[in-house]
Structure formats: structure tokens, C-alpha cells
Amino acid sequence: MNQEEIINKIATCVEFGKVNKAAPYPPAMKGEDGADEYTKHALEMGVKPIDILNDALISAMDRVGEKFSQKKIFVPQMLISAKAMGAAMEHLKPFFSSGEVKRKGKFIIGTVAGDLHDIGKNLVAMIVEGAGWEVIDLGVDVKSAKFIQAINDNPGAIVGLSALLTTTMESMKNIVADIKRDCPGVKLVIGGAPVSEDFKNEIGADAYSPDPQKAVVLLNSMVA
Amino acid sequence: MRKSIAEKIAEGQVLISDGAWGTFLQNMGLQPGECPESWNLKHPEKILSIAQSYIDAGSDMVETNSFGGNAFKLVHYGLDKQVHEINKAAAEISRRAAGSEKHVLGSIGPTGKMLVMGDVTYKELCGAFKAQAIALAEGGADALVIETMSDIEEARAAVTAAADNTSCEIICTMTFEKSPEGEFFTMMGVTPSDMVATMVDAGASIIGANCGNGMENMIGIAKEIRAANPDIPLLIHANAGAPVFKDGETRFLETPEQMAALISNLLDAGANIIGGCCGTTPEHIREIFNTIHK
Ligand code: B12
Ligand SMILES: [Zn+2]
Secondary structure (H helix, E strand, O other): OOHHHHHHHHHHHHHHOOOOOOOOOOHHHOOOOOHHHHHHHHHHHOOOHHHHHHHHHHHHHHHHHHHHHOOOOOHHHHHHHHHHHHHHHHHHHHHHHOOOOOOOOEEEEEEEOOOOOOHHHHHHHHHHHHOOOEEEEOOOOEOHHHHHHHHHHOOOOEEEEEOOOHHHHHHHHHHHHHHHHHOOOOOEEEEOOOOOHHHHHHHOOOEEOOOHHHHHHHHHHHHO | OOOOHHHHHHOOOOEEOOOOOHHHHHHOOOOOOOOHHHHHHHOHHHHHHHHHHHHHHOOOEEEOOOOOOOHHHHHHHOOHHHHHHHHHHHHHHHHHHHOOOOEEEEEEOOOOOOHHHOOOOHHHHHHHHHHHHHHHHHOOOOEEEEEEEOOHHHHHHHHHHHHHHOOOEEEEEEOOEEOOOOOEEOOOOOOHHHHHHHHHHHOOOEEEEEOOOOHHHHHHHHHHHHHHOOOOOEEEEEOOOOEEEEOOEEEEOOOHHHHHOOHHHHHHOOOOEEEEOOOOOHHHHHHHHHHHOO
16 A cells, blocks of 8 residues: 555545444444554554645545535534544654644633533544644533633643534633633634634634634644 | 323314423523523422413413433433432423313433443433433323434434333424435434334324424425324424524524414424424414414
């Protein structure tokens, strides 16, 4: 297998949710290697981690996102793809932390209080981490105090907030206000399907991104 | 003795259900992050007034304030040890409003846990739904409505647990979204026709759709369910249109008149029981009543 072939293999595994060899799903790929094995193999072959990230993982997740919004696939397939991406990321992580790819800064992320949706937040966390940031993931249903604690523990970090419900947009607004009051100067990036540039302006956050790729560009520009 | 809902439908009656609970509670002062079901114990008089307002508007049946009353949801509020107490109270309150003639539909919503991700086992789901169903029946529910479901296996667990452990009539509704190609799926990929066969098999005697859509889309969903099964009693709980987010609030803006204007189409599509979901109020139900009984 050459570099292009193995990158395609990884991308296919992520797109169709083949996590590893043992995974029974999808049935058509039963017994074959998955994202886990192919990524390990690619690194052994000398493929650059950054190429695996961009050309295999992110491009596959773009296709998954596209199919999801057209309702060609549904939540279960989306979750399995995210899991396959996670399995590949495990192998890439050491390269990011070892400094082969230099850490650009710290990014704290969480889904706001009252909201339990974490698929989008997890993708953002994985892709931002893949782009060379140290990510501190606070999970779901995160209240102001927990964000503020994490900010105090990680001076200089940028904070990302995710909300998927119109009801929790209100909680996002309150958390932004609390952080701005207690930790002036900290930069806040918001995202999630119902959130918008207008909403960002309305609640006084610093940036909005509709997807993880633009979020990376934004983050990089904030520390440049 | 009170006839069952299914018997009334078999006689050709069109029945009227109730409107929203969640958005009603918010308007009464339920705070974000507060447990809606805790109000059954804290503010029973407010819950009674909601149930009563729907009965007064002409509903033949009223739900209970127990949508999130399963142990998996209540644990977020430290109330998972009170499943029985909370659900029993919910049913008792709605029964007080409904009297002996009208129906009390014990509401059972999803747990928020995902079987596909291994968050929970099928058996654990059955156990949680069983506890809730028994308490609702004990409190006086004569029907149980398993609603807003998106995963067919979770819905099956709830229907089976309810049917096996109570003598209530079992209603199951799922929430569908329209694809760009105009087909309906739940977010887990279940179609209205997929749902019918599975739920009837599991023990549901009334099938339908709730939430996620206004009247217009519900007509398409009703047609699809009717095409899959010509006889099954069909319940539709439509939202008052699509949600609009403005000034920190979610609003559903379809008026009672706008909703009522589509009732005859919904009946033609095969619906037998009509009520409302998010954003609908006693005024919407009254207008539906007036349209059906004019
Ligand atoms: C999956 C899902 C669930 C799952 C969540 C599982 C999980 N672990 O996350 C479950 C079943 C638990 C669930 C529950 C509920 N859900 Co839900 N859910 C969805 C669904 C189908 C997909 C969301 C998703 O994951 N999208 C895919 C991801 C990749 O996209 P994304 O989150 O938007 O993220 C992308 C961007 O927004 C961005 N992004 C996201 N976060 C951030 C953060 C930052 C900093 C940045 C820069 C970018 C960014 O990047 C991501 C990648 O591109 C949507 C409907 C839909 N089709 O979108 C409904 C939906 C969001 N849910 C909805 C509802 C109503 C609920 C419930 C209230 C249902 C109920 N009655 O119980 C509960 C609420 C539970 C709670 N308290 O949170 C509604 C919301 C309606 C509204 N406007 O408020 C929706 C829109 C469905 C609908 N049409 O009615 N849900
Ligand atoms: Zn609703």
C-alpha cells in the first residue's frame, strides 16, 4: 500500500464507521482492519500525522456531515464515524504532545448547562486537538463555575462553548456574561447548530464558527 | 364503565387530546435547569390548573406531567429514588381534572441514553420504563403515551414494559423530521412505516406522531402511517408551527385558527385523535374542538 491508498483506507473507515478490526460494524467490513489499525500502519510507513488528519480524518468527517444534513445517514452512523475518528486520533495524539507538531495553545471546551448534546462538541475538540492545540474537555451540562474554575487553572486558554437547543442558548448567554465578569480578557468562541454570528454579537462572545475547520483558523489567528 | 379510547374510535368518534405541557410550565415560571416533574410534588395546584384548562377547552383526554419521569432523567436532579412518588402524583393530579369519564394518558418520554453507544442496556431501559408505567397506572392513568421517541429499540422497550406490567391502553408516538427529499425519518433513521409494525407487535394499540412538526408536515406523516396500517387508531400531536428564537425565548407562533384550518386534511389523512405539542395552548385545543364539533 502506498501513502495515498492507506489514507483512502483510513478515510473509508471513518466515513463508514469501521472503528477497529474487532468491531462488528459495518457488517460489510467485518473482519477487516479499521481506522485504528490502518492509522497505526500508516504512521509506521512514515505517513505524516498532519496528512492523516487533514486528508483522511477531516475530509471523511466532512462527507459524514454532508450526508447527515441530507438525511442519507442518521445519528447512529454519525456517532460511529466519530468513534472511528477518535480511534485514529489516539495514534496521532503523541505526535501533537511530543512537539513534533508544536502546541499552539490551550482550548477549553464544553456544552453549556442544561444541554447534553456532545457529538458536535466532541468533533470540534478532536479537530482542534489535531490542529495542535491542547484541549481540555469539560463535557456536557457545564455550568459557569466549572468553566471559570478551568480558566483559572489554565491561564491564557481560549474557551469554546457549544449549545444545540434554543432553550440552552439562554444558558450560553448567562455563562458568557459570568465568564466576562469574573475573567475579563478571556476569549470566548461559540458554536452549535442554532447559534449564529448575530447571536454572538448579541451576547458579547468574541467569535462564532459554524464548523471545526473555521474554528481552527479562528483560534490560530487569536494567538498569532 | 368508561369505554376505551380504541373502542370509541372503532365507533367512528374523532377524539381530542390536550396541548403542550413543557412550554406551558415555562410560561408558569419553570426555570431553565429546574425539574418539570418536581412540580407534581412542589406545586400540585399549578399542575392541576394546566390539566383542568385542557379539560375545560374540550379535551377528551389529558396527559400527565411525567414526560421526563424516568430514573435516567430524574437522576440529574437527584430525584431518581422518587420515581414512584412523582409519577403517581402526576397521574393523580390529571385524574382529578379528568374525572371518571375522560382519559388520563400517562406520559413517558425518552431516557436520553443511547443503546447504540452502549450507554445503557435494553434490560435497564425496560426496568426504568416499567417502574414509571406502574406508578402512572397506580395514580389513575387508563392509558400510557410513550412519546417523542426517536430510537425504535428504546420505544420498543417502553411499549413492552408498559404493556406487560399494566392494563393500560398503550399509545406510542415518535418524532419525525422531513428530509430535503421530503421523506420523514426520526433522527435515528426510523420511518413512520417502520414504526407501525414494530410498535403494534410490541403491544401498542394506538400509534402516532408528536412534536418536531406543525400540522402541515403531520398530514404527510399521518398518510404514511395510514398507508402502512389501515386500521390502527392514529394520534397526532402537532407543534404550533416551527420554533422561532427571539429575545432569549423560544416561541411557536402558529395561531389556533391556523392550526384548526388544517384539521379536515389531517382527518382525511387518517388521524383519529388530534391534540397539540410544543407551543399549543388551551386556546388551540378549544379551536380544534370547535372545528371538529361544529
Ligand atoms: C443527536 C441528537 C440528540 C441526542 C444527543 C446525543 C449526544 N450524545 O450528543 C439525544 C438523543 C440525547 C438528544 C436529546 C435531545 N434533543 Co436532540 N438532537 C440530536 C440531533 C439529531 C443531532 C445533533 C448533532 O449531533 N448533530 C451533528 C453535529 C456534528 O452537529 P452540531 O452539533 O451542530 O455541531 C457542529 C457545529 O454546530 C459546530 N459546533 C458545535 N459545537 C460547537 C462549539 C464550538 C465552540 C464551535 C466553534 C463549533 C461548534 O461544529 C460541529 C461539527 O460541524 C439534532 C437534530 C439534527 N438533525 O441536527 C437534535 C436536536 C438538536 N435535538 C432537539 C431536541 C428538542 C432534543 C431533546 C429536548 C428531545 C427531548 N424532547 O427529549 C433532548 C434534549 C436533551 C438535552 N437536555 O440536551 C432539537 C432541538 C430543537 C431546538 N431548536 O431547540 C433538534 C434540533 C431536533 C429537532 N429537530 O427537534 N438529541
Ligand atoms: Zn413538542
